[in-house]
Amino acid sequence: MSLEHYKIVPARHPLRYIGVAFSILIIAVVAESIFSNQNWGWSVFRQWFFDPAILQGLLMTLKLTFWSIVFSLILGTIVAMMRLSSSWLIRSLAWVYIWMFRSLPLLLVLIILYNFSYLYEYINVGVPFTDTVFAQFKTINALDQFSTALVGLVIVQSAYTAEVIRGGILSVDHGQFEAAAALGLSWWRRTTRIILPQSIRSIIPAIINECVGLSKGTSIVYVLAMPELFYTVQMIYNRNQEILAKGERKSAINSFVFFKKAQPHTTQPRIGASYDH
Amino acid sequence: MIINQSVQPANGHIQVSHVFKNYAGHAALQDISLDIPAGSVTVIIGPSGSGKSTLLRTINHLERVDAGFIQIDDEFIGYRKKGDKLYELKERDILKQRKSVGYVFQNFNLFPHLNVLQNIIEAPLAHKKLSKDQAILKANQLLGLVGLRDKVEAWPKQLSGGQQQRVAIARALALDPKVILFDEPTSALDPELVGEVLNVIKNLAKLGKTMVIVTHEIAFAREVADHVVFMDQGRIVEQGTVQQVLEHPKEERTQNFLSRVL
Numbered sequence: 001m002s003l004e005h006y007k008i009v010p011a012r013h014p015l016r017y018i019g020v021a022f023s024i025l026i027i028a029v030v031a032e033s034i035f036s037n038q039n040w041g042w043s044v045f046r047q048w049f050f051d052p053a054i055l056q057g058l059l060m061t062l063k064l065t066f067w068s069i070v071f072s073l074i075l076g077t078i079v080a081m082m083r084l085s086s087s088w089l090i091r092s093l094a095w096v097y098i099w100m101f102r103s104l105p106l107l108l109v110l111i112i113l114y115n116f117s118y119l120y121e122y123i124n125v126g127v128p129f130t131d132t133v134f135a136q137f138k139t140i141n142a143l144d145q146f147s148t149a150l151v152g153l154v155i156v157q158s159a160y161t162a163e164v165i166r167g168g169i170l171s172v173d174h175g176q177f178e179a180a181a182a183l184g185l186s187w188w189r190r191t192t193r194i195i196l197p198q199s200i201r202s203i204i205p206a207i208i209n210e211c212v213g214l215s216k217g218t219s220i221v222y223v224l225a226m227p228e229l230f231y232t233v234q235m236i237y238n239r240n241q242e243i244l245a246k247g248e249r250k251s252a253i254n255s256f257v258f259f260k261k262a263q264p265h266t267t268q269p270r271i272g273a274s275y276d277h
Numbered sequence: 278m279i280i281n282q283s284v285q286p287a288n289g290h291i292q293v294s295h296v297f298k299n300y301a302g303h304a305a306l307q308d309i310s311l312d313i314p315a316g317s318v319t320v321i322i323g324p325s326g327s328g329k330s331t332l333l334r335t336i337n338h339l340e341r342v343d344a345g346f347i348q349i350d351d352e353f354i355g356y357r358k359k360g361d362k363l364y365e366l367k368e369r370d371i372l373k374q375r376k377s378v379g380y381v382f383q384n385f386n387l388f389p390h391l392n393v394l395q396n397i398i399e400a401p402l403a404h405k406k407l408s409k410d411q412a413i414l415k416a417n418q419l420l421g422l423v424g425l426r427d428k429v430e431a432w433p434k435q436l437s438g439g440q441q442q443r444v445a446i447a448r449a450l451a452l453d454p455k456v457i458l459f460d461e462p463t464s465a466l467d468p469e470l471v472g473e474v475l476n477v478i479k480n481l482a483k484l485g486k487t488m489v490i491v492t493h494e495i496a497f498a499r500e501v502a503d504h505v506v507f508m509d510q511g512r513i514v515e516q517g518t519v520q521q522v523l524e525h526p527k528e529e530r531t532q533n534f535l536s537r538v539l
Contacts, residue, residue: 183375198390
């Protein structure tokens, strides 16, 4: 019997059309309200957006974000390894570090660091508990605004990063550790060749989240009177009192930056996708 | 030079002396003593939780014993002998000792982000035992031995369970171990895939390496074993030849176990 006389009717998805209509409506309402409302002050926005001071602030923010990410990844990896150590003491030390810097508000950490010279007038590089000192710095000189901000962001961020990396490592099947150990692979080789490449799949998305959070978090360093983006905008606002334009400038610029930053995440090929085919 | 298919001068003599191991108050191994001659095939059988796998893991120092000693060719596993003192080895030296002991896991544990070739050459390269070219040549020969010469470039996920286990066996052989330990190598496989893995193991028995196999496949044990060990509740209940243990078991527990699995 021939089956060719059957006609195939594709499935219909009426809810999708409703969803499309709804989305268009939302976009239209938001756009209309933003562009028709004079209070947003778009002319002020246009005037200041490419102002050198703003761009300088943006550059500072980007610089701070970049170095914070680099150093917090390094420190975070070390803390994560400590947290997974077989030594009880090392594990506890890392646990306390993570617990403390996840609990303390970044603002508080920055203020303490900013006033570090009241606590310790000098920073000595030498052998602890002896008089041997290789180098000595005056705290107030060593910790300028940028390094204070950087140190503060790095020590707080690495506590979060450490937990992300630890989670990634623990997500790797225990059999992989055993197989590597049974083949006599050294700790370093086991970690770099077997465990980290497998954990990176779960680490990367969370780390990207952390980086986006961090770049927004940099705005808090304005308390150090450092001319990064938020502080600069604040200064301009103090002069022209255009509060809305201020906030919007800030958010517009930020979202642009995040969009740029978020791109690699969304378009990035899946790590290790090669063994999926 | 790469693989000596003929029978090698026998080495890999395993001696287990009065080994004890506790897990959180539960006695996993109680006074285990076992002598496994070089080049022999020993099959360990017994019900789940009888300590078979734990014993196997202690031979590779994946598990540290609480008391007792394990020697391979008079070298103490986990210790270095100096005079009449035994110094506990550091991690690095334990890893070195493991080079002479291959281990095949129940769940294969191939590295999923490495292809078949990379899985096999990883250890020889890590130990700088072979150059990359030599390692690749050897990997190809080992894959021939397990009947997977055409899977060099495949990824573990593309292989069936039986094929994965055969790659895992090739990987364990890549360091030319004196001893190969098999921890229930067919337990995670679909029934129709068990045969291909057992055939590979049977062929290996001819290479003259010392093999210790934990398995539930009694028919297979009957075929390959020089020596059969029956364990229950952390103790060796009975051991001997296939004839002694599988055909005419003396102990009641052995008889009960065999009547249940056969």
